[in-house]
Amino acid sequence: MTSDWEKRLAERKAQGAPKPEPRRDGFWTCARDEEARSAIFPMTDEEIVAIVSYMEASTAHAQCLGFANCRICNVRLGTADMITPDGKWIFPERREHYVLAHGVRPDDDFVADALAWRRKRKDG
Numbered sequence: 805m806t807s808d809w810e811k812r813l814a815e816r817k818a819q820g821a822p823k824p825e826p827r828r829d830g831f832w833t834c835a836r837d838e839e840a841r842s843a844i845f846p847m848t849d850e851e852i853v854a855i856v857s858y859m860e861a862s863t864a865h866a867q868c869l870g871f872a873n874c875r876i877c878n879v880r881l882g883t884a885d886m887i888t889p890d891g892k893w894i895f896p897e898r899r900e901h902y903v904l905a906h907g908v909r910p911d912d913d914f915v916a917d918a919l920a921w922r923r924k925r926k927d928g
């Protein structure tokens with residue numbers, strides 16, 4: 805006899821593996837500038853182009869209340885959480901400001917996904 809949980813497991817298998825939750829990048833957990841500055845690592849020109857195109861091709865995922873300001877120069881950024889075109893990452897709107905104005909490198913996996921996404925677009 806098949807138990808309930810075995811049926812549910814079989815159903816879930818039939819639906820295919822669940823999509824992994826998108827990861828988060830560029831959300832400062834506190835307002836200290838040191839935190840932002842400690843995230844600065846060099847990027848190659850190819851990485852910058854891939855990161856910024858990946859971010860520009862992203863769409864709004866959730867709208868927040870109020871604007872976020874840059875933690876380094878206090879310029880006004882956005883109000884939305886953005887999701888990358890491949891659904892893998894969520895990041896704050898205008899995150900590319902940190903890349904372009906301050907050279908703040910995203911998570912290494914974010915950079916790898918941006919490069920892979922751009923390569924796929926160029927090939928396809």
Ligand SMILES: [Zn+2]
Nearest residue numbers: 874876877878
């Ligand atoms: Zn800034």
